[in-house]
Amino acid sequence: MATEPERTASLADKYFDRFYASAGPGIDKTLTPYRKEMYLDVRGDVLEIGSGHGSTFKYLKTDQITKLVCLEPNVAMHPTLVAAAKEAGFDKEKGNFVLFAKPGEALAPTTTTTSAPPFGQYDFIISNLVLCTVGNVDVVLDSIHVSLKPGGTFVFLEHHAAEKGTWTRFFQEWTNPAWKIFADGCNLNRDLEQDIKKRWNGDEQLTCEELPEPLLNSLLPLFRGRAVNPKM
Ligand SMILES: C[S@@+](CC[C@H](N)C(=O)[O-])C[C@H]1O[C@@H](n2cnc3c(N)ncnc32)[C@H](O)[C@@H]1O
Numbered sequence: 001m002a003t004e005p006e007r008t009a010s011l012a013d014k015y016f017d018r019f020y021a022s023a024g025p026g027i028d029k030t031l032t033p034y035r036k037e038m039y040l041d042v043r044g045d046v047l048e049i050g051s052g053h054g055s056t057f058k059y060l061k062t063d064q065i066t067k068l069v070c071l072e073p074n075v076a077m078h079p080t081l082v083a084a085a086k087e088a089g090f091d092k093e094k095g096n097f098v099l100f101a102k103p104g105e106a107l108a109p110t111t112t113t114t115s116a117p118p119f120g121q122y123d124f125i126i127s128n129l130v131l132c133t134v135g136n137v138d139v140v141l142d143s144i145h146v147s148l149k150p151g152g153t154f155v156f157l158e159h160h161a162a163e164k165g166t167w168t169r170f171f172q173e174w175t176n177p178a179w180k181i182f183a184d185g186c187n188l189n190r191d192l193e194q195d196i197k198k199r200w201n202g203d204e205q206l207t208c209e210e211l212p213e214p215l216l217n218s219l220l221p222l223f224r225g226r227a228v229n230p231k232m
Pocket of ligand 1: 024053054
């Protein structure tokens with residue numbers, strides 16, 4: 001393991017590890033056409049928040065990545081994550097892989113713990129189906145923003161709330177309390193596209209597109225995009 005786990009896995013961690021071992025491959029299959037083309041230019045120092053079982057690693061171009069730093073707070077997922085990293089050519093022994101048992105919020109520049117991952121130095125930051133779950137979306141987006149080098153790119157693929165007033169949104173709001181319990185704190189009703197647009201504006205470049213194929217019929221509408229920090 002790249003970094004000593006800072007705590008042992010809770011029952012909830014173990015449950016989600018098993019849950020995602022069965023749900024993750026199907027999700028990845030649906031997302032493969034998008035994931036295949038999203039990471040072609042990802043290079044240099046790369047950070048992924050909420051790597052889970054490392055489903056994105058196989059799409060990364062290992063030879064153009066100097067270092068892959070992963071934040072995954074669920075330590076029960078680490079063995080599968082580390083195995084997927086090795087399979088894709090990322091390995092602590094090779095010096096191109098580091099794993100922290102930390103949430104995205106730990107990137108915040110105000111974090112004082114010595115084991116916090118370094119911030120302010122990434123060429124690319126990746127997030128896949130994670131912003132629905134983080135404790136504080138604004139803190140995580142601010143942290144990503146300041147952790148990118150000038151000209152650095154945030155690459156995301158997330159699910160979000162349907163438009164207000166639609167049946168899907170009504171159903172999302174109605175099922176969210178129970179959904180959260182079974183899906184590791186995942187929220188169906190976050191306006192994440194708006195949150196990202198709020199954070200990257202002005203001189204920065206932002207592209208967002210709705211994906212044609214939602215997950216679980218229409219319950220999880222998907223979008224993907226890129227946000228690029230200014231070059232200076
Ligand atoms: C739905 S899974 C997605 C995993 C992986 N990114 C994928 O696409 O297969 C969400 C992941 O986010 C992690 N997570 C939860 N809260 C987080 C936080 N605050 N910061 C970073 N990751 C978090 C979970 O442990 C879980 O591995």
